[in-house]
Amino acid sequence: MSLPGIPDYPLPRSLPQTRAPFTLDPARAALLIHDMQAYFCAAYGEGALTRPTSALSQAVEAIGRLAQAARRAGVPVFYTAQKGNQFRPDRGLQADLWGAGMKAQPEHEEIIAPLAPQEGDITLVKHRYSAFQRSNLAPLMRARGRDQLLITGIYAHIGCLATATEAFQRDIEPFFVADALADFSEDWHRRALDWVADCSGVPVLAQDMVATLEGQA
Template structure:
């Protein structure tokens, strides 16, 4: 399956949670594979801006009052201890190499999916966007959740295989998996019935036709 990019006005690049607390090498929740993906994401951002396609960012945040934390605190000690993803701190700002331009949307979210309790959908609908290119981190959490929610809403989803990243998973009852294994399993699952999986190079070639 391959989704055609029909026009820049109907296309948006989603840059999921490429914030300092996930991307900076010394951050408490650093995802090394996401850090490695920065150059590819940068290429896609530059090409989308050149072609006129929208670039939309998300950043995962939680307030100091903890009222928006829910079960996130049960799974992530740095979130529970407010060592990371704290709203209005440098950690939730987009990594400098990928920083938004004036006028580009930055959507704050409190759960994995960028659609959950945010205005992402209304922003997309009002712009006439029907095709989403998904990049960012974490592949099998925020990126996958967003891709699935997008497909449920009938958006065409292109999930970029080498512009997303995850981390090693320890054995918590189902066995351990390396980041590479988790990445492959997630991409395989998504490609079956949720999204087109494509490389940065493939997507850049298609974006070139919109320039």
């Protein structure tokens, strides 16, 4: 019922063909950095942040570049973060699949240092797989005139995929940044990309999104 240990794997660099015609516009976009907390990152093993072959270190580098480009471009940066010691009825069915979850201590709750939120970024409390559930992500985006969402973080086939699905259902265009996501395995990662490409959004690469944010595309 706890998180699995995650082996190193190469992040996907080839993208599936998407059915969606969406094109990123920095004036309409927001960036989501999803669940990059120490508790979830620990599943990649000790030293994963500095091990070039780990999916985590590869994704963190890409997320960092995207976050810097977004802030320079005036694109809102949102984070999700769960709280530890969740009240069992409030945690709901997640407890049946994943156990009690993280503890209310910095070693679990804090967003990892390389991606720590900066002044002006917005951190939302995470309650369910989707970042939209029981949060004010959608109204905060609407207030800023944003109807596109760059999705990064962990885990690609769980919360990130659920967020892309709900974004689509809210008429928010999802951009699923393939090499700024990490997952349980390469197979799960590719399945998530395939599902988004077929049903909800556009799988993209970080370098292309950085170029667009910086006005170079």
